[in-house]
Amino acid sequence: MQEQWLQALLIGLTSVGSAVLALMVMSVVLSRRAKPTVRSHAHPELEETVFLFDDQDLVDATAPARTLLDATPVAGSDWARLSTFIAPRFEKFAEAMSTLAANGRLELTEKPGDDGKAQLRLIAEDIAGLARITLIDPEAEGRGIMVDGLSQRALEDELDLLRQTLDKSPALIWREDANGDVTWANRAYILRSHALETADETLIWPLPKMFAVPQGALQHGPRRLRIEGEGETAIWFDTHSFPIESGTLYFALPADATVRAEKALRDFVQTLTKTFADLPIGLAIFDRQRQLQLFNPALLDLTQLGPEFLSGRPTLYAFLDRLREARMMPEPKDYRSWRQQMTELEKAAAAGFHTETWSLPSGQTYRVTGRPHPDGAVAFLFEDISSEMSLTRRFRAEIEMTHEMLDQMTEAVAVFQASGEMALSNAAYGALWRVEPETTLGQVTLLDALKLWQNDCDPDPIWARLRDYALRLGDKTPLSGQVRLKSGNQIDCRFSILHGGALMARFSTGHRQEPLPAQQIGGSTDRPLLNAE
Structure with missing residues (x-):
């Protein structure tokens, strides 16, 4: 009986314990469901x-x-x-x-x-x-955002890299808002604008605006701007602009070296222009597309082309066409041959130094010189050589008249330059010594002629005296004597020093020497020519 009572008591206690445990579990679950969430883990509390x-x-x-x-x-x-x-x-x-x-x-x-x-x-x-x-920050409202540590580190590294890159850049970089105020700048801009006090490196705010750039002024490409430097010297920059959100981003690249080079080029071109303006030779420079790029005032005078036409930068063929119309170039047989001739002129000038002489219908004579220039350009020089040609013709006529006069003389004459080469001789000299004068000029020396004279004459001491006389400087006393030819005839010899050291030799036989026939000049086998060894 007692055992049954104990067994019943144990069963009751077990049931009561199970019920109590179930109630405790339910209360915990209900309490967790009823407890409100104060903050999301994505938005932890953040101080102000x-x-x-x-x-x-x-x-x-x-x-x-x-x-x-x-x-x-x-x-x-x-x-x-x-x-x-x-x-x-x-x-x-x-x-x-x-x-x-x-x-x-x-x-x-x-x-x-x-x-x-x-x-x-x-x-x-x-x-x-x-x-x-x-x-x-209205969006945060006192809350922070949980960020992955590696992602945050990557963002910080990239930000540090960008800052270092911009601070080391020699270009001035800055941002302006819609009102034109500078809202950000890199270190180069800050240092150039003196916005950073060197004593304690305190940044002056707002940042000064160094460039007065009108809105939209840089939309069509870069623009060169200047700021005043120390000692009233200007510092130049090539400025670029890019529209961004809430303003404009600017880049200013140093351009002092470019400005100095351009100034030096302009000064050089001005110097050349002034030099070309004083030249009497007409100058025309055509670029690689054969368009006129530069000319001087002398070209206007020589070609009689209007400044309006030349200022319009005509092509080379348009320029030559206008010269042809103005009769300032040789009259061609036909247009096709003229075009071919002008094409050859252009090719020759582009390939190297080329010169032509134009005899104009007006009687003037032009020397046209074509020379290649770098990058495919071609320069043409027009020079009026009419007076030079006239002088040359007059000199040639005088020389021909002198030769005719010498040929009319019965005395055999030969002139040797100070260097020893034969400069001229007359017909009587060729007949006496059986040589052709044209073949001796510039080819026969005084020593060659002396051998000829000695071979055709009996031995005589005058030839040795002549050697010493020709080598003696300053003595202009004539040397004269009489020698006998191997043919038995005697000839009078007279040698004198002319101005400049030239030597004139004169031979006289007392009667006129007739010129030898052409078949006998240099054709005899018993004696060689003067220039033969």
Whole structure:
């Protein structure tokens, strides 16, 4: 009986314990379902971004505020670093902060942008002489976002790389908003604009605007702008612009070397132009497309082409056509042959130095010279040589008349230059010594002629005296004597020094020497020519 009672008691206690355990489990489940979630793990609680400044010295700041200062790339005081972030986003931030002590509290709203983001708000309060600045992001509303550590590290590394790249760039890079205010600049721009005080490397804000670029002025390509440097010297830059959200991005590349090179080129061209303007020779330079690029005033006078036509940069063939119409070039037989001749002229001038002589219908004579220039250009020079040709013709006529006069003389005459070559001889000389005068000019020397004279004459001491006489300088006393030919005839010899050291030899036999027939001149086998060994 007692055992049955104990067994019943054990069963009851077990049932009660199971019920109690079930109630405890249910209460826990219900309590977890009823407990509200305070914050999502994706948006943990975040402190406000609050700064406390005593003038420009940071007294205290929250953790997000210090993180913001650390992320600012500008060196200098904490106030300068904060201004770098706030000033581009809030209009007239500096002016508003200067009135904080008088107003006690102010609130600013970020300038609206084109990116659709919510505008930041700034609240500044004066608390016992200290400035308490609070930044509020409406999108965050005091919440942070959980970010993967590796992703955050990759973003920071990339940001650091971009900052280093822009700070090392020699080009000036800056951004301007829609109002034309500079909102960001790289280190080269900051240093060039003297916006960074070297004493404590404090950044002056707002950043000065170095280039007065009108809106839209750079939309059609780069533009060269200048700023004033030290010592009233200008510093030149090639400026490029690119429209971006809420403003414009500018790049200014140094162009001082280019400007100096262009100035040197302009000065050189001006010097050449002044030089060409004083030349009596007409100059015409055609580029590789055979268009006229440069000419001088003498070309106008020589070709009688109007300045309007030449200023229009005609082609080479249009230029030659106009010369043909103006009868300033030789009259061609037909147009086809003329075109062929002009084509050959162009090819010859492009290949190397080429010269032609044009005898014009007016009686003038032009020397046309074509010369190639770098990059396929061709230069033509037009020179009036009419007076030179006239002088040459007159000299040639005088020389011919002198030869005719010498040929009429019965005395045999030969003239040798100071260097020893025969300069001229007359018909009587050729008949006496049985030589052809034309074959001896420039080929026979005085020594060759002396051998001839000795071979055709009996031995005589005058030939030895003649050698000494020809080598003697300054003595112009004539040398004369009488020798006997091997044929038995006697001849009178007279040698005299002319101006410039030339030697004139004269031989006289007392009767006229008739010129030898052509078949006997140089054709006899009993004696060689003078120039033969």
